[in-house]
Amino acid sequence: xxxxxxxxxxxxxxxxxxxxxxxxxxxxxxxxxxxxxxxxxxxxxxxxxxxxxxxxxxxxxxxxxxxxxxxxxxxxxxxxxxxxxxxxxxxxxxxxxxxxxxxxxxxxxxxxxxxxxxxxxxxxxxxxxxxxxxxxxxxxxxxxxxxxxxxxxxxxxxxxxxxxxxxxxxxxxxxxxxxxxxxxxxxxxxxxxxxxxxxxxxxxxxxxxxxxxxxxxxxxxxxxxxxxxxxxxxxxxxxxxxxxxxxxxxxxxxxxxxxxxxxxxxxxxxxxxxxxxxxxxxxxxxxxxxxxxxxxxxxxxxxxxxxxxxxxxxxxxxxxxxxxxxxxxxxxxxxxxxxxxxxxxxxxxxxxxxxxxxxxxxxxxxxxxxxxxxxxxxxxxxxxxxxxxxxxxxxxxxxxxxxxxxxxxxxxxxxxxxxxx
Ligand SMILES: [Zn+2]
Numbered sequence: 271x272x273x274x275x276x277x278x279x280x281x282x283x284x285x286x287x288x289x290x291x292x293x294x295x296x297x298x299x300x301x302x303x304x305x306x307x308x309x310x311x312x313x314x315x316x317x318x319x320x321x322x323x324x325x326x327x328x329x330x331x332x333x334x335x336x337x338x339x340x341x342x343x344x345x346x347x348x349x350x351x352x353x354x355x356x357x358x359x360x361x362x363x364x365x366x367x368x369x370x371x372x373x374x375x376x377x378x379x380x381x382x383x384x385x386x387x388x389x390x391x392x393x394x395x396x397x398x399x400x401x402x403x404x405x406x407x408x409x410x411x412x413x414x415x416x417x418x419x420x421x422x423x424x425x426x427x428x429x430x431x432x433x434x435x436x437x438x439x440x441x442x443x444x445x446x447x448x449x450x451x452x453x454x455x456x457x458x459x460x461x462x463x464x465x466x467x468x469x470x471x472x473x474x475x476x477x478x479x480x481x482x483x484x485x486x487x488x489x490x491x492x493x494x495x496x497x498x499x500x501x502x503x504x505x506x507x508x509x510x511x512x513x514x515x516x517x518x519x520x521x522x523x524x525x526x527x528x529x530x531x532x533x534x535x536x537x538x539x540x541x542x543x544x545x546x547x548x549x550x551x552x553x554x555x556x557x558x559x560x561x562x563x564x565x566x567x568x569x570x571x572x573x574x575x576x577x578x579x580x581x582x583x584x585x586x587x588x589x590x591x592x593x594x595x596x597x598x599x600x601x602x603x604x605x606x607x608x609x610x611x612x613x614x615x616x617x618x619x620x621x622x623x624x625x626x627x628x629x630x631x632x633x634x635x636x637x638x639x640x641x642x643x644x645x646x647x648x649x650x651x652x653x654x655x656x657x658x659x660x661x662x663x664x665x666x667x668x669x670x671x672x673x674x675x676x677x678x679x680x681x682x683x684x685x686x687x688x689x690x691x
Pocket of ligand 1: 283445472474508509513
């Protein structure tokens with residue numbers, strides 16, 4: 271029986287979304303939280319984008335150090351041999367990749383304007399898989415963008431050929447949120463049976479069905495005899511109406527009628543981290559959590575009407591499917607209501623000492639404190655809001671890593687051309 275794994279794409283689909291972004295330190299903390307939660311892989315960024323290089327390499331170093339273990343860190347690139355080469359040139363340590371190419375005739379014709387056929391697309395994808403395998407990538411996922419609008423016979427041929435060339439997973443992208451639970455179940459079951467390789471579900475919420483489609487797609491994959499990898503984002507942030515919400519996907523699989531008996535996670539998921547990760551993503555993206563969001567919304571465990579309040583007081587199970595404590599809720603949160611000293615890009619040593627002292631972080635000497643403060647200032651330049659306790663602790667604990675991931679050095683035009691040429 272196949273199992274379910276999570277591949278979170280907040281640090282890729284989430285940050286490429288209009289009006290949303292994260293600093294490199296914030297992306298790093300998200301990788302750490304995803305690891306704590308039991309997520310199989312974080313799609314941690316764009317290896318061919320120059321300003322990601324230091325961040326990606328620093329996070330791979332954290333993986334080597336055992337800080338980011340057992341989570342895998344996967345890069346997302348276009349499925350071309352050229353992008354694969356550039357990836358291993360800029361981020362030689364990378365081990366896991368997803369290669370993406372459009373497969374629907376809408377996109378092949380609408381993007382390439384008649385210059386590429388289905389065969390050309392297949393060739394490009396296979397060359398990219400060959401190139402990635404040639405660089406000894408540990409895992410290569412081949413992504414069919416707009417799979418839900420792709421002719422199913424072509425999709426089967428595309429996935430089978432990629433598998434023959436060594437691809438490890440096939441990503442079924444419902445890029446426009448066009449599927450419904452019944453259509454995605456059928457398509458993914460067929461793919462699993464015919465191609466016999468693990469399948470990723472990448473669903474968007476344009477019709478409000480991202481979570482339902484992810485769950486139904488995973489059921490299809492497992493009923494077809496393969497492992498299913500669901501793509502999620504924290505708080506469902508992502509292109510347009512967003513992706514499948516991480517916490518809602520976990521809740522659906524664990525709590526929905528009869529599902530957990532048959533469809534199981536391949537590794538333990540620590541739902542108790544949900545509250546922390548969702549609050550952090552909300553703070554760093556500057557996007558409030560909707561009041562009615564499953565599990566972590568302010569109203570997810572709130573009751574006021576007579577019959578409901580009475581019922582839940584007598585027995586919570588009357589009106590609650592799961593307990594708030596399971597999601598890491600219930601602890602009071604400290605909010606400063608008087609004088610507040612926070613970190614900033616112009617912070618001085620006195621205020622900094624006060625903040626770190628409150629978290630019981632001590633420095634060996636003034637020099638060390640000054641060194642960490644300088645990194646905190648740079649982190650603030652990128653975040654443009656006060657750092658949270660976990661970020662400050664991380665900087666104090668791994669200053670060399672932080673120095674690397676905060677480094678953003680645009681190349682001069684001539685250097686850029688030199689590297690390109
Ligand atoms: Zn997407």
